[in-house]
Every structure is written in C-alpha cells, then in structure tokens.
Amino acid sequence: MPDARSPDDDPMADKDGRLPDPRPHAVNTGDPAHRAPLSRRAAREAAARAAAARAEEDAAEVAAAPHPARPAERASAEPDTPAAPPASAGPRPAVSAAPRPSFEDLFIGTAGTDAIGAVPAKKTRRQKRRRRWIALAIVLVLLGGIGAGGLYVWTANEDRIRSFMGWEEPKDFEAGQAHGEALVTIVDGDTGASISRSLATAGVTKTPGVFYDMLVATGTSPTFYPGVYKLQKQMTAAAALKALTDPASKLENSALLQEGLTEDVILKRLSDALKIPLADFTAAVKDPSAYGVTAKTLEGWLFPAMYTFGPGATAGDVIKTMVARTVKSLDDAGVPTADRQRVLTVASIIQREARSADDFYKVSRVIENRLDPGNQQTFGKLQMDSTAQYGYGEMHDGTASSSQAALDDDNPWNTYVHTGLPVGPISNPGDQAIDAAMHPAPGPWLYFVTVNLDTGQTVFSTTYAEHQKAISQMHEWCRAHPDSGC
Incomplete structure (x- = not known):
C-alpha cells in the first residue's frame, strides 16, 4: 500500500536517488553517501578529493619500490662498483606512475587540456x-x-x-561661387538644350542639363540672340539665364570658335556673330591659295579662338586672320612647312577623338601605332569613327556612335574603308592637339574607347580582347544613360 504523502511533498524528490547517474563509471546506490553531487561545483570538489587520494596512494607505492641510486650517488657510495650500463642497454626498472587523466576529468574540471595532451610548441x-x-x-x-x-x-x-x-x-553650383570669366557663343537655331550643354562645357554651369531643367521647371521661354556672351565660371543656372538675357553681357563684333568644328559650322557662326552675310564667307574660302594654303580646302586651317574685329572688317579679313593664327600654332610646335597638312590632319582626328588633356597624347600614339607598316598588315586600316562621321556628314548629329551607313560609305575621309590617313583634316584643331600630333606619348596602345561620355573616361588597350572588355563597359554605361549622346 502506497505511503501516505503530504500535499506539499514533491513526487519527484526521491527519484534523484533511484535514477542512474548519467556520468560514465558513476555508481549510484541510493545511499546519500554514494549519490551523485547535485551541482557542478560539488562534483568538481568530490572529484578533486578522489584524485588527491589516488595520488597519495600512487606516491606511497613509488616510495615503497626500490630505487636504483643515481650514477653520481653510486660513485661516491661504492667507488669500487662498476658504473651502471646505459639506459638503452637493458630494461628500465618498473616505476608506478599516476594514471593519465581522462577526458572525463577534463569535463568535470579536475584536469586541464595540458594534462590530456602535450602543449604545442610555441612558434618562433x-x-x-x-x-x-x-x-x-x-x-x-x-x-x-x-x-x-x-x-x-x-x-x-x-x-x-x-x-x-x-x-x-547637387547638379547646380551654389550661389556665391561665381568667379573669373567664361565666354559662351549662341548661334542661330540654338535651343535651351543646346545652350545648356554649351554652358556646362564652358564651365559656367555644373552639369549639362541643369540649365535646361530649370527652364522646363519654371516654364521660362526666353529669346536667345546669337552672339558671344561674357559670363563667369561656376554660376547658378538662374544667374546664367539672367546674364544671357542681359544685353550688357553680349560682346559686339566678336566671334568665339571652339576646337573640333568643321568649316561649314565655323562660317555659319562667323556670320551670326559678326553680322556678315554667309555668302561672303563662302566666297572667301573658295580659293585657299589666296591665304598661302596649298590644300584644296581650308578645312582645319580656321583656328579656334576668340576674335574681335573692327566695324569695317570683311569676310576675307576674318579668314586671313584665322589662317595666320593656324600658321603661328604650327610654327610654334616646330612643324616643317612640308608637313603642315599631314600634322593638321592627325591633329584634327585627335581633337575629335580625345576627351582630356592626357588623352590627346595617347590618342596620337594610337594613330601612329596603327599607321605603322608592321601593324597595318594586322589591322589594315586606321578605323577612326570621327573620319567616317565627317565623310558621311553626321559629325554634328549629337551622338558619339557612328551609323553603319557612315562606316560603310566609300568617301576619301572614311578610314574604315581606305588605308592610311584621310585625304585632309576633319575639324579645326587647337594648340594642344597640334602639339600632341608632334609629340605622341610613348606606349603600346592600339585601341581606345570612351566608357563614360559624361566624364570622358577613356580606356586604352593593347590587345583586342582588352578592347572588347572596354567596349562592353561602354555599352553598359550607355544602357544606363540612354540620353547622354551614345
């Protein structure tokens, strides 16, 4: 019959003595003297006491066993006794040693890891x-x-x-940053978008689209008159608009021509800025020999610069001044008279292809490397997109890429169709492009491609495989910036 229990009794309280101890080799009889400790600390203390007892027993056994005297002791106690043989000559005397701790001792806290196994040697x-x-x-x-x-x-x-x-x-400069001087040309037919790009190119505004975005956001539709305007660098878009609509900002009888323009664009800008009929300029360039030029046209000979003329200047006076400025640049660069046309041709390609000051000299080296007779056997042609665009008439269509029709067109400027240089310059190069044509940078490059049209970042390559990777990078950038002129 079950014992009577108090309601406060714990029915599980006495099972602790009857359940088996989960530890290996433990004995649990139910007697409190043999019951497993109820805490880790108690277990460690009990194990420590047991280990100490074993150690004392082992020490007693070792002390009771006969110990051979050490060699030095025997020599002094028994001088006539021969020395003991080396340890390797016979078996060692049996010595009782303490048992090696087990992993159980490690877990219950009676031994450390250095007792279980040898401590690794310290690194030198x-x-x-x-x-x-x-x-x-x-x-x-x-x-x-x-x-x-x-x-x-x-x-x-x-x-x-x-x-x-x-x-x-920020896409716009902050107010109060304006400084210095910047000249911007507005030509007949310019729109808010094209003027916006011109302002950024001249360093007036921070980004190519900020001026146009401001016009759209404010619903402003000002009338822009052709001419050269004197502004400042790092202006806000609003400040630039105010300057462009102020008659005091317009320079009279002056013309600003940038690098990389073709002859027909230059003549149109001269007519708009100087108020001289375009027909007069067209007639003035018909005979290049009148200005000491032996080429068939004056393409490349109308130097890019800021010009101011007197009220009575004619179209012939203007053209003569510009050709003389080109001759001065060629002479300053040390170009022999016989090489003028070739240098202008190379420089005009550099001017259209390069995106930064350093790139001018690298592009010049690529041109010379590809024109090398040994390399021509490999490549066959110079293959500059600017020459295909010029010959096909899509130089100023607002995109950097060439159409397939332009690449395939059989005209004497297209270096995708004909070997060597084009028959003449394709734009008006400036001083730096002319200097680069005379002093190409040293390097093995055979290819280049602009991979970011906003920053002008250009990758120069030596192998076709490297060039293909750069082209993929350019395509990826163009997909992410579909309105950036790719």
Whole structure:
C-alpha cells in the first residue's frame, strides 16, 4: 500500500536517488553517501578529493619500490662498483606512475587540456613573422580583387548607386561661387538644350542639363540672340539665364570658335556673330591659295579662338586672320612647312577623338601605332569613327556612335574603308592637339574607347580582347544613360 504523502511533498524528490547517474563509471546506490553531487561545483570538489587520494596512494607505492641510486650517488657510495650500463642497454626498472587523466576529468574540471595532451610548441619569432606576411599577402590579393571589381561596378553604375544610397551630388553650383570669366557663343537655331550643354562645357554651369531643367521647371521661354556672351565660371543656372538675357553681357563684333568644328559650322557662326552675310564667307574660302594654303580646302586651317574685329572688317579679313593664327600654332610646335597638312590632319582626328588633356597624347600614339607598316598588315586600316562621321556628314548629329551607313560609305575621309590617313583634316584643331600630333606619348596602345561620355573616361588597350572588355563597359554605361549622346 502506497505511503501516505503530504500535499506539499514533491513526487519527484526521491527519484534523484533511484535514477542512474548519467556520468560514465558513476555508481549510484541510493545511499546519500554514494549519490551523485547535485551541482557542478560539488562534483568538481568530490572529484578533486578522489584524485588527491589516488595520488597519495600512487606516491606511497613509488616510495615503497626500490630505487636504483643515481650514477653520481653510486660513485661516491661504492667507488669500487662498476658504473651502471646505459639506459638503452637493458630494461628500465618498473616505476608506478599516476594514471593519465581522462577526458572525463577534463569535463568535470579536475584536469586541464595540458594534462590530456602535450602543449604545442610555441612558434618562433621567425615563424610568426612568416605567418603574418602570408596572411597579409592573402588579404592584399583579396582586397585587390574586391577593389578592381568594385571600381568596375562603380564606374558603370555610379549614378544609380549614388541615387540609391542618397549620395547624389547637387547638379547646380551654389550661389556665391561665381568667379573669373567664361565666354559662351549662341548661334542661330540654338535651343535651351543646346545652350545648356554649351554652358556646362564652358564651365559656367555644373552639369549639362541643369540649365535646361530649370527652364522646363519654371516654364521660362526666353529669346536667345546669337552672339558671344561674357559670363563667369561656376554660376547658378538662374544667374546664367539672367546674364544671357542681359544685353550688357553680349560682346559686339566678336566671334568665339571652339576646337573640333568643321568649316561649314565655323562660317555659319562667323556670320551670326559678326553680322556678315554667309555668302561672303563662302566666297572667301573658295580659293585657299589666296591665304598661302596649298590644300584644296581650308578645312582645319580656321583656328579656334576668340576674335574681335573692327566695324569695317570683311569676310576675307576674318579668314586671313584665322589662317595666320593656324600658321603661328604650327610654327610654334616646330612643324616643317612640308608637313603642315599631314600634322593638321592627325591633329584634327585627335581633337575629335580625345576627351582630356592626357588623352590627346595617347590618342596620337594610337594613330601612329596603327599607321605603322608592321601593324597595318594586322589591322589594315586606321578605323577612326570621327573620319567616317565627317565623310558621311553626321559629325554634328549629337551622338558619339557612328551609323553603319557612315562606316560603310566609300568617301576619301572614311578610314574604315581606305588605308592610311584621310585625304585632309576633319575639324579645326587647337594648340594642344597640334602639339600632341608632334609629340605622341610613348606606349603600346592600339585601341581606345570612351566608357563614360559624361566624364570622358577613356580606356586604352593593347590587345583586342582588352578592347572588347572596354567596349562592353561602354555599352553598359550607355544602357544606363540612354540620353547622354551614345
């Protein structure tokens, strides 16, 4: 019959003595003297006491066993007794040793890891240094790979990353930053969009679209008159608009011609700025020999600069002044008279293809490398898009890419069809382009492509495989910026 129990009794209280101890080799009889400790601390203390008892028993056994005297002791106690043989000559005397701790002792806290197994030898200073250098090399390799990949991703997706992360830079300059002087030309037929790009190119506004965006946002439709306007660098879009609509900003009887323009565009801008009929300029350029030029046209000979003429200047006076300025630039660069036309042709390609000051000299080297007779056997042709665009008449269509029709058109300027240089210049080069044509940078490059039309970043390559990777980068950028003139 079950014992009577108090309502306060715990029915599980006495089971602790009847349940088996989960620890290996433990004995649990139910007697409190043999019951397993109820805490880890008690277990460690009990195990420590047991280990101490075993150690005392082992020490007693060792003390009771006969110990051979050490060699030095025997020599002094028994001088006539021969020395003991080496340890390797016979078996060692049996010595009782304490049992080696087990992993159970490790878990219950009576032994440390150094008792279970030998402690690894400490590394020498040299080994530590070697391991540090190896680790550093691995980290640098990993960081280099991550950095290269990160740079590629950033270059191709900078605008989207900035937008997503909220890092977008202001598109307009802040008020109060305006300084210096900047000249901007407005020609007949210019729109708000084209003027917006001209302002950014001249350093007046911060981005190519900020001026046009302001016009759209405010619903402003001002009338812009052709001419040269004197503004400042780093103006706000609103300040630039105010200056362009102020008659005091317009320079009278002056013409500003940028680099990379073709003859027909130059003549139109001269007519608009100087109020001289276009027909007069067309007649003035018909005979290049009148200005000492032996070429068939004056393409490339109308130097880019800011010109101011007196009220009575004729179209012939204007053209003569511009050709003389080109001759001066050629002479300053050390161009022999016999090489003027060739240098202007190379410089005109450089002017249209290069995007930055450093690129001028690299593009010049690519042209010379591809014109090298040894390389021509490999490539066959110079293959400059600007020459195909010029010959087909799509030089100023607002895009950087060439149409297939332009690439295939059989005209004497198209270097995709004909070997060597085109028959003449394709634009008006400036001083730097002429100097680059005379002094190409040293390098093995055979290809180049602009991979970011906003910044002008250009990749120069030596192999076709490298060039194909750069082209893919350019295509990716153009897909992300469909309205940037690709």
